[in-house]
Amino acid sequence: MKATVAELAARIGGTVVGDAAQSVTGFAGLSEANAGDISFLANPKYAPLLVSTKATAVLVNAAQTDALVTQIVVKSADFAFAMLMSVYGPQPVPPPAGIHPSAVIGERVQFGADVAIGPFVVIGDGAVIGARTVLYPQVVIGAEATLGDDNVLYPHVTVRERCVLGHRVILQPGAVIGSDGFGYATVEGVHHKIPQVGTVVIEDDVEIGANTAIDRARLAATRIGRGAKLDNLVQIAHNVEVGAGGLIAAQAGIAGSTKLGKFVTLAGQCGISGHLTIGDQVVITGQAGVSKDFGARAVVRGSPAMEFKTAQRNEIAVRRLPETQATVKELRARVAELERKLDALLAEKQAEKSAARPAGA
Amino acid sequence: MKATVAELAARIGGTVVGDAAQSVTGFAGLSEANAGDISFLANPKYAPLLVSTKATAVLVNAAQTDALVTQIVVKSADFAFAMLMSVYGPQPVPPPAGIHPSAVIGERVQFGADVAIGPFVVIGDGAVIGARTVLYPQVVIGAEATLGDDNVLYPHVTVRERCVLGHRVILQPGAVIGSDGFGYATVEGVHHKIPQVGTVVIEDDVEIGANTAIDRARLAATRIGRGAKLDNLVQIAHNVEVGAGGLIAAQAGIAGSTKLGKFVTLAGQCGISGHLTIGDQVVITGQAGVSKDFGARAVVRGSPAMEFKTAQRNEIAVRRLPETQATVKELRARVAELERKLDALLAEKQAEKSAARPAGA
């Protein structure tokens, strides 16, 4: 990479505050940057680094007056940095275009233009592979599966039979699409496997993380909506539906037949029980355990999960609980003391009354 | 598929309530069904759909009087539907029978009759592959491993050296059998690897989910009992024993040397510490964290896990805690007020007594 600050700013529609003529030769985070690097400030937690960074220029969402470094002011520093990197940065190394001679291609497989099929890829009968789609080494595509255009499937991905992927889908290494759902009918102590003959439908612009597993539906389809992004080691059970734009962090899990609305966010290691409905834009925090429906825009926390404010109020209450219990203990003693004193007083009064009453009354 | 309601009912021993002469051509869930489909009602939550479904017939556990659709009454609608699907439904597409020429087969490997070995499968020296067992593309079987009859191993499964699988075992894509247990002896700040030279024994009729990992024992064997079913992304540490008929949902984990009795159920994302004993038919709920033994038929919940009723009682208590703390605060004020009034009264009384006493007494 070799560009001036001015050229970079022009490409992302940014405004330069500082010396626009400097040369930029690399990308780096604020702490690691050296002279020649461009960096970015997205998380305000790191704002103090604007004073100490050695970067030549920094993308910012708003100009910082105390910064010593040249700034490029943009709407989203994160996004602008990503745009510059996708143009000027290093690129992953796909298999060479064309079909590697070692690949095993079934019958009636259809290829779009310019596919890149790596060594030891196996594609089942009747599968469809869209234009410019890249299959890294050892990807396995089942019979009659359909992949759209511009997909990237990294090594050791499995897409089982009849699953359907849209366009621009990215599957990180080891992701499994279309494994059998976990369904058994238990009769007299024997778990009989329930055939899982549905599929998985992954819509356009979805990314799936490493070693994530998405089960095929019992019937119909498990569905991952357009633009959703799933992190590593996520579990999606049979017949789940993830709405468009969902963000699902690592090690989260969704049990069977649960439906998520649009733009739902699941933080890491949270879990959602089966047969639930979660509204649009719901946010489920880390390790939360959701066992009931939540409506649109709810923010939920805890296990069992409840509205964020309620959960937080309860957590604060628990932190004060030992003190509360000490107070209760103290109050019990004080109440007993009050009872003792009052009873003595009443007894004394009673005695006085008896004494004041004429004898024999 | 093309059968009458009467034919289907006969095959599963069901009783028709409605028009037995209708033709059935497909399978579907109650909501998605169209005319010609057969469906089922297993979860009573969905009973209202019996009125609105477009299915031609529905399998039910008990006839619903208000249903508008033809019903087939059976003992287990789930199981009966599964039976019909396994006969009439679509089937997965195994590799063609025989050994694909690209497979790499070690020395002294024994094959039963009619195996199907897919492309790029690797089988180590001295392994045994039972009759009719199917190895999908890119399965790796280690040296001296033994697989029984009628197994199905999906793509990218690894079975490491010397592990033993019974009959009718199913391994979903990416499952790992026989990885080294997590064992180190730490001496002067260095973690020395403890050799893990035991194996994994998987008994008959077990199914293991996608990307689940089962570690080999340090010595002897990690064991998965007959008929147990494990979901995706489950962790089974070295020397664990899962009893017969166990059901382990996704992302659950069991630490080293823990023994589960028969027909234990682990819900999603629960964890069990090492060196514990869990009795027969114990149920561990979602995200529970078990750190002590539980006897037969216990139902446990929470992290740390305790008996379900105790855990639930505590959860309810916590939900009422903010109110309890408000009450305690109020009581403290009322007790202080009582103390003030009573002290005043006693002081007044004391004063009266003093006044009533003759001067100089």
Add this chain to the structure above:
Amino acid sequence: MKATVAELAARIGGTVVGDAAQSVTGFAGLSEANAGDISFLANPKYAPLLVSTKATAVLVNAAQTDALVTQIVVKSADFAFAMLMSVYGPQPVPPPAGIHPSAVIGERVQFGADVAIGPFVVIGDGAVIGARTVLYPQVVIGAEATLGDDNVLYPHVTVRERCVLGHRVILQPGAVIGSDGFGYATVEGVHHKIPQVGTVVIEDDVEIGANTAIDRARLAATRIGRGAKLDNLVQIAHNVEVGAGGLIAAQAGIAGSTKLGKFVTLAGQCGISGHLTIGDQVVITGQAGVSKDFGARAVVRGSPAMEFKTAQRNEIAVRRLPETQATVKELRARVAELERKLDALLAEKQAEKSAARPAGA
């Protein structure tokens, strides 16, 4: 194996208590051992087995006076047993030395001496494979990745482009090194992928479990420090740093940019939020959810995680909470009764005063 107790003791610097002339022919746990086996006692929970074991000799940390079996006293029974097993025990079966003819090797790949490259391995252009390193079948090494000496990569491991592994690194089956970090810039409802062009650096003597995923950095490197050991199904997000000697149990997860000090221990299923700093020798217990920094040597528990003693105190308080609430209810009644009695008394007193006062006063 065939050795006397004396020979084994000599090799590990142990002291024999009992008959040193006996022959040892195998290894086993205390419960499973038969005559001829050597066993070990590491976890004091199993000390009673020293009386009942059929082993010929047992490694112990301190001689047990009531043991009936020959003992070999060593500093660490665990470590000594491991040493004996690595010398006398069964060994895993690596692919034969040399490069299997089916492997696909890119351009400019450098091999050290005596590598063992299994069937269907794929190595990208410009990669470096150190001396004596073993790649089991179907390992994929990306372009320009560097592996040190004496590494062992089990089947279906993926190491993506440009990642760097030190010496003596072990990767269990299905581990993924260098998947893209989970990073998106959301602009007007669209999640734009942020290029993840950093790498993963794994230092010497690290072991990584089955199906564990370690994401490459956005820039710079995700780093696993020397001698750290990671169990199965662990999630390491982009730009995380695990310090030297870390121990990370199964299904634990660390979110982006968090830094762990040296010798940090993470128990199973715990999670750490992003952008945190965790000090040296911190211990995080099972299922804990860490959402703030902790200094050196902290032991933390719970979700949200807090100091162990505080968390435990709160847990005990919650277990007593239903009883506390009963006490509060009882106190409220007693306070009301006190108020009633005292008010009555005061009213009576007031009445007496009024009566005692002259009429019309």
